Amino acid sequence: xxxxxxxxxxxxxxxxxxxxxxxxxxxxxxxxxxxxxxxxxxxxxxxxxxxxxxxxxxxxxxxxxxxxxxxxxxxxxxxxxxxxxxxxxxxxxxxxxxxxxxxxxxxxxxxxxxxxxxxxxxxxxxxxxxxxxxxxxxxxxxxxxxxxxxxxxxxxxxxxxxxxxxxxxxxxxxxxxxxxxxxxxxxxxxxxxxxxxxxxxxxxxxxxxxxxxxxxxxxxxxxxxxxxxxxxxxxxxxxxxxxxxxxxxxxxxxxxxxxxxxxxxxxxxxxxxxxxxxxxxxxxxxxxxxxxxxxxxxxxxxxxxxxxxxxxxxxxxxxxxxxxxxxxxxxxxxxxxxx
Amino acid sequence: xxxxxxxxxxxxxxxxxxxxxxxxxxxxxxxxxxxxxxxxxxxxxxxxxxxxxxxxxxxxxxxxxxxxxxxxxxxxxxxxxxxxxxxxxxxxxxxxxxxxxxxxxxxxxxxxxxxxxxxxxxxxxxxxxxxxxxxxxxxxxxxxxxxxxxxxxxxxxxxxxxxxxxxxxxxxxxxxxxxxxxxxxxxxxxxxxxxxxxxxxxxxxxxxxxxxxxxxxxxxxxxxxxxxxxxxxxxxxxxxxxxxxxxxxxxxxxxxxxxxxxxxxxxxxxxxxxxxxxxxxxxxxxxxxxxxxxxxxxxxxxxxxxxxxxxxxxxxxxxxxxxxxxxxxxxxxxxxxxxxxxxxxxxxxxxxxxxxxxxxxxxxxxxxxxxxxxxxxxxxxxxxxxxxxxxxxxxxxxxxxxxxxxxxxxxxxxxxxxxxxxxxxxxxxxxxxxxxxxxxxx
Numbered sequence: 001x002x003x004x005x006x007x008x009x010x011x012x013x014x015x016x017x018x019x020x021x022x023x024x025x026x027x028x029x030x031x032x033x034x035x036x037x038x039x040x041x042x043x044x045x046x047x048x049x050x051x052x053x054x055x056x057x058x059x060x061x062x063x064x065x066x067x068x069x070x071x072x073x074x075x076x077x078x079x080x081x082x083x084x085x086x087x088x089x090x091x092x093x094x095x096x097x098x099x100x101x102x103x104x105x106x107x108x109x110x111x112x113x114x115x116x117x118x119x120x121x122x123x124x125x126x127x128x129x130x131x132x133x134x135x136x137x138x139x140x141x142x143x144x145x146x147x148x149x150x151x152x153x154x155x156x157x158x159x160x161x162x163x164x165x166x167x168x169x170x171x172x173x174x175x176x177x178x179x180x181x182x183x184x185x186x187x188x189x190x191x192x193x194x195x196x197x198x199x200x201x202x203x204x205x206x207x208x209x210x211x212x213x214x215x216x217x218x219x220x221x222x223x224x225x226x227x228x229x230x231x232x233x234x235x236x237x238x239x240x241x242x243x244x245x246x247x248x249x250x251x252x253x254x255x256x257x258x259x260x261x262x263x264x265x266x267x268x269x270x271x272x273x274x275x276x277x278x279x280x281x282x283x284x285x286x287x288x289x290x291x292x293x294x295x296x297x298x299x300x301x302x303x304x305x306x307x308x309x310x311x312x313x314x315x316x317x318x319x320x321x322x323x324x325x326x327x328x329x330x331x332x333x334x335x336x337x338x339x
Numbered sequence: 340x341x342x343x344x345x346x347x348x349x350x351x352x353x354x355x356x357x358x359x360x361x362x363x364x365x366x367x368x369x370x371x372x373x374x375x376x377x378x379x380x381x382x383x384x385x386x387x388x389x390x391x392x393x394x395x396x397x398x399x400x401x402x403x404x405x406x407x408x409x410x411x412x413x414x415x416x417x418x419x420x421x422x423x424x425x426x427x428x429x430x431x432x433x434x435x436x437x438x439x440x441x442x443x444x445x446x447x448x449x450x451x452x453x454x455x456x457x458x459x460x461x462x463x464x465x466x467x468x469x470x471x472x473x474x475x476x477x478x479x480x481x482x483x484x485x486x487x488x489x490x491x492x493x494x495x496x497x498x499x500x501x502x503x504x505x506x507x508x509x510x511x512x513x514x515x516x517x518x519x520x521x522x523x524x525x526x527x528x529x530x531x532x533x534x535x536x537x538x539x540x541x542x543x544x545x546x547x548x549x550x551x552x553x554x555x556x557x558x559x560x561x562x563x564x565x566x567x568x569x570x571x572x573x574x575x576x577x578x579x580x581x582x583x584x585x586x587x588x589x590x591x592x593x594x595x596x597x598x599x600x601x602x603x604x605x606x607x608x609x610x611x612x613x614x615x616x617x618x619x620x621x622x623x624x625x626x627x628x629x630x631x632x633x634x635x636x637x638x639x640x641x642x643x644x645x646x647x648x649x650x651x652x653x654x655x656x657x658x659x660x661x662x663x664x665x666x667x668x669x670x671x672x673x674x675x676x677x678x679x680x681x682x683x684x685x686x687x688x689x690x691x692x693x694x695x696x697x698x699x700x701x702x703x704x705x706x707x708x709x710x711x712x713x714x715x716x717x718x719x720x721x722x723x724x725x726x727x728x729x730x731x732x733x734x735x736x737x738x739x740x741x742x743x744x745x746x747x748x749x750x751x752x753x754x755x756x757x758x759x760x761x762x763x764x765x766x767x768x769x770x771x772x773x774x775x776x777x778x779x780x781x
Contacts, residue, residue: 040726041739048736050442052451052571056739077570080726080736085631089726092635178738178747205745207418207431316415316741 024096024228024235025287028069033077036062037095040080043201044311044319045101045121054078057310058099061120061226061243064300065097068242068292073299083152087112090229097239099226101195103153113230117240120225120303122323122332124218125157126196128203131211133190138217142167147180147189149173154194157220177202195222201317238286245293248275248335249302251326256301263294275338282338303333402426403435411438413742439743440753446737447730447753450573456501456565460576463498466491467583475768478775492587499580501566503557509549517541569647573728575757581647582716582761585654589715590708592655593662594701598692600667611663618660624721626653631725650722658715665711669704670696702776709769713762720758730754 028034038046038058046056054062054076063073079095090098091113102108103123104116129135129144138161148155150173162169172189174180181202184192192199196218203209226243228236249255252272254262263276273279277290286292300306311319325331360366364373376386407424411417417436421427426434440447449457470491473484493507517537524533557563572580599611618626630649638644673696681691701708723732734750737743 039739040723040728040732041736043739043741043744045739047739047741048446048451049740050446051454052446077568079570080728080732082724082726084628084724085726088632088635092632094635176735178735178745181745182747201741201744204741205414 024232025069025238028096032070033075034062034066034069034097035077035079035095036065037079037081037086037089037098037100038062039100040082042101042198044197044315044317046078046099055310057121057306058101058226060300060306060310061099061246062097064246064296065239065242067295067299068245068288069238071289071295073295087114090114090227093229096235097226097228101224102227104223104225104227105153108227114227115230115233115236116225116227117236118225118243119223119332120243121197121223123195123197123222123224124323125154125193125220125222126199126218127215128184128192128199128212129190129215131213135213135215138215138219139165139167141169141191143169144191145170145172145189147172147174147183147192149177149180149194150175153220153222158193161219181205197311197317197319200319201311204316204318234287238288241286242292242296244335244338245275245296246300246303246306247326247333248338249293249297250304250333251328251335254297254302256298256305259294259297263291271338403433406434406437408434409437409441411436412442413438414745415742435749436746437749439737439746439749443733443737443743444753446574447733447750447757448575450577450728450733451571452567452573452576453565453571456567459498459501459564459567460580463495464579466494466498475772495583497564499567499572500569501564503553503561503563505553505556505560505562509553509556510545513541513544513549516544569645572647574730574733577647577722577727577729578716578719578758579761581651581654581719581722584651585658585715585719586712588651588655589658589662589711592659593666594697596659596663597666597670600663601670615660615663618657619664623654623657623718624724626657627721627725629653646727650725650727654715654719657718658711661711661714662708665704665707666700668707669700669702672703673699705769705772705776709765713765716761716765717758730757 038054038056041047042056042058044056045058046054048054059078062076062078066076067073079089081089081095081098081100086098086100086102087108089095098114099120101121101123102116104119108114109116127138127141129141135141141162146158146169148158148171155171158169158171169191172183174183177194177198180192180194183189185206192202194202196214199214203212203214206212226239228239248271249259252269252275254272254276259276262272263278266273266278270279274282276294277283277292281290283290283292289295301309307319307321307324308314311317313320321329321331323332325333327334361370364370377383406421406426408417408420411420414436417434417438418432421432421434424434426432445454449460452460469484470488472480473482473488490511493511497504497507517540520537520540521533524536527533528536596611596615599607600615602608602611627650630653631646634644634649677695677699678691681695686694720729720731722729723735726732728736731754734754737750738746
């Protein structure tokens with residue numbers, strides 16, 4: 001008798017599992033909250049402020065999706081994940097999407113069975129050295145001691161770079177960015193290497209930032225973007241096009257300030273009209289309201305606004321757009337047409 | 340001539356002289372110093388070297404520590420303030436940046452708990468004192484407080500997590516069922532049968548029935564306070580919650596495991612030995628990863644098994660295994676005569692344990708038990724590796740705010756001070772308890 005109860009419970013659980021995996025959108029709507037995995041803390045990308053609200057560039061993607069789906073950018077449950085727990089959290093369904101500085105790689109996409117829905121930041125690994133070292137290129141770093149975070153792709157990239165250029169280095173393994181800063185400032189290593197955005201954030205906290213230079217070489221491709229589980233393409237589409245809406249809005253000059261006005265009535269630009277739902281039925285195709293993209297832009301802003309307010313040149317991190325400029329300005333951001 | 344003694348000697352003292360003060364070099368500060376610090380050349384040299392070292396450390400630390408940066412709003416502002424105060428060394432400004440503590444101390448204490456509900460964790464932890472008092476200071480408070488101690492384990496989670504009042508009441512009802520079945524079932528089906536039946540009945544109640552009863556009662560009489568999600572727990576509050584619950588649960592569990600390991604029943608014994616050796620052979624961090632990731636995969640998707648509850652269970656199991664070994668040490672230290680004495684009085688197993696063996700064994704194990712508690716409390720910081728924001732995890736998140744990126748020592752010092760406060764308190768209490776119970780066999 002007990003056995004049958006147990007089997008019955010398993011069957012119910014199995015049914016619930018198949019049902020749960022298929023319709024993330026329904027789950028999110030029923031819950032009234034989006035469970036979004038973020039980093040426990042990366043300057044400019046995700047961090048809680050003094051009153052406990054999460055802020056940052058990745059956080060804005062979560063808020064954008066919540067605005068599109070639920071019409072409320074604050075309806076997000078932020079789940080802090082570490083580098084070790086992020087993928088299981090997503091695979092097990094604890095979170096609906098992950099927006100956590102995660103590099104889009106072949107094995108993560110194919111082997112771990114995730115769908116990267118796009119790229120919100122093109123990063124790359126760089127080097128920082130003290131100016132007094134007199135180094136102007138990474139190829140002059142023969143024999144240098146290098147502070148490197150263990151267990152990351154940066155470690156492998158570093159080894160590749162030095163091997164290809166036939167020069168030697170001595171690694172100083174460190175665990176966290178905070179530790180790296182201390183070690184580097186204390187002179188335990190000549191060079192600190194990590195993603196260029198991280199280097200900029202670190203350098204800006206130094207008392208004498210001008211005494212340190214970031215070398216021009218970028219030795220790896222690190223396309224960072226939000227990801228979802230395999231198996232629910234409808235949900236993947238929603239996250240993908242929420243991100244694309246932010247990028248396209250910048251291209252077409254739709255900002256959080258003028259979106260209300262532009263969405264009030266159909267304007268001259270049919271692409272903008274379709275984006276903002278004054279023409280066509282794109283929202284309906286996604287299973288969302290016609291004004292879904294308007295909600296995204298109204299509540300978090302377009303890509304450029306998000307960039308400038310979190311990591312742009314006016315912030316202490318002071319990143320320039322570089323590769324992350326629109327394709328019309330020589331960058332790589334290229335949102336597919338809203339049609 | 341007389342033979343009297345007085346006549347033969349010139350002087351006889353007939354009163355005692357008043358005692359003289361001891362030589363100045365053997366009393367007071369000087370005497371103490373001479374005795375303890377400057378006996379012999381070797382000790383003198385060691386003393387001077389140590390004093391010089393301490394003075395050097397303080398010399399470096401105190402100017403850093405007393406720094407006029409309490410009101411700063413970012414690391415940059417701290418540096419400006421320090422420059423204005425003239426605290427500039429060869430490597431730039433030197434001084435602590437206390438602004439981060441002013442801005443974030445509430446967050447380090449409460450995590451993301453809603454600010455308007457701070458009174459609830461505060462009340463819960465304040466009430467911990469009267470709940471513990473009858474247990475810890477049994478000779479100083481009225482025994483009636485024990486009733487409150489019994490209610491407290493149900494009050495505590497209700498205050499922290501909120502929700503309807505019926506869930507703690509239903510949970511408590513399970514224990515009432517357990518007790519009632521044991522009490523009235525013993526005569527009908529024997530003691531062992533009654534215990535088994537009671538556990539089954541209680542489990543059935545908790546797992547299947549209490550949910551419906553709870554919902555029904557909540558629908559009829561909606562008494563509830565605002566629920567708070569586990570995700571909002573953080574900071575010191577999270578550490579204390581995990582620590583207090585795990586400490587409270589691991590002691591009874593540890594006693595049961597220790598007794599089971601000594602048992603003559605083969606299955607009970609091998610289960611207990613297997614459990615203890617398995618848990619002690621695995622690092623806590625592995626168990627935490629199991630709790631946070633593996634369980635997620637094994638449990639059906641959509642099951643919302645609270646992450647903090649999972650962590651508490653793992654921490655409890657972990658420290659229970661260590662506790663069992665500490666208590667087994669106490670049991671082993673008891674002379675055989677105590678067991679035989681209990682038998683000769685005609686006490687049954689549980690009576691002997693309760694009245695004779697355990698009071699002595701626990702008394703002997705107090706230092707070990709408290710060490711395990713302190714260890715467990717500090718181990719709670721490991722939860723930061725699975726993404727829970729305990730004080731150490733939060734320190735990383737705070738550094739991710741660009742205003743405070745680069746601040747390390749101030750945050751760690753604050754967290755260390757908090758932990759020291761609790762651990763030192765526990766250690767002092769264990770010393771008090773040892774004195775009170777006179778554990779030595781004198």
